[in-house]
Amino acid sequence: MREEKKTMEGASEELERRSRYLSSLIQRTKLQPDGEPEKQHHQELAKPDMEKLHHHHQRQQKKKKKEEGDEVVDGGEDDPQEQQHNVRVRAADMPPELQKLAFRCARETLAAMPKLDSKRLALSLKKEFDSSYGPAWHCIVGTSFGSYVTHSLGGFLYFSIDKVYILLFRTAVEPLRH
Template sequence: MRGAAKKAAVEGASEELERRSQYLSSLIHRTKVKSEADQKEDVEDKQEEEKKGIKDGDGFDGDPPQEQRQPPNVKVRASDMPLALQKRAFKCARETLASMPRLESKRLACALKKEFDSTYGPAWHCIVGTSFGSYVTHSLGGFLYFSIDKVYILLFRTAVEPIDR
């Protein structure tokens, strides 16, 4: 009986490893596919910066790799989100913060949620504050936790399933 239990445990662990391996493979594949789109977006961003007269490297210390290129006051704390979506979140958050004389957490959260719901489909959630705890479940590729100065922002997506009536 012990041998059967041990064999079942090993098979269960093997299935778990296979599931995790497939998840990582799909994540790597999506990242490779997205990197082509990100490169195109970077070219468009550079052209836009040239039109505005922004010199290469303005607002950055040196010229870090594409994955790390972001303004100095933005720090990614945790992410399972393509770079293009991350950049969109940073841009939206900075613009919304710049339009406020003082931090209005609810307004910033609403702006990010509406932007992502309208652009990428429903079921985005956003939590903003200077101190909060969270424990959430998110859809694959739909999680970003970052800070701008001392404001922390958690943006994540959940799956939406239609209700059968």
């Protein structure tokens, strides 16, 4: 029993450490223009800690924007349109404009389906982002899944619409050399 408690405390500390690390990455990342080398990051998702991270990040961003006198645009759960569709950002390393495109594409595709077709939704998001922002976008959709992915800076979004979870991320593509 005592050993279980130690293990749980260690796991909790590890989740906190990862949350702080991801939060610091989000603070300083931007999508790289095509043609420039992109840095890669590993991303492990766990629903509870990602939700806490999102709320923390959202508060920091709003505070920073207020200090700079900029308009606060988060495209997440505080946006009435997103609340109406139960869109919740779980974790993001992506500019708000791209996030909103992902939300819109996901909502439109889901609305056109009589019942959830995860593959079709994933394909729709992947095609939209590949055609708009270049190749190597990947999308995972489901009601329950685990993942550990490597993504390019500024190219990661994990969100949900109702009980459907969507992971959208980009990886760097390098030409083959013979």
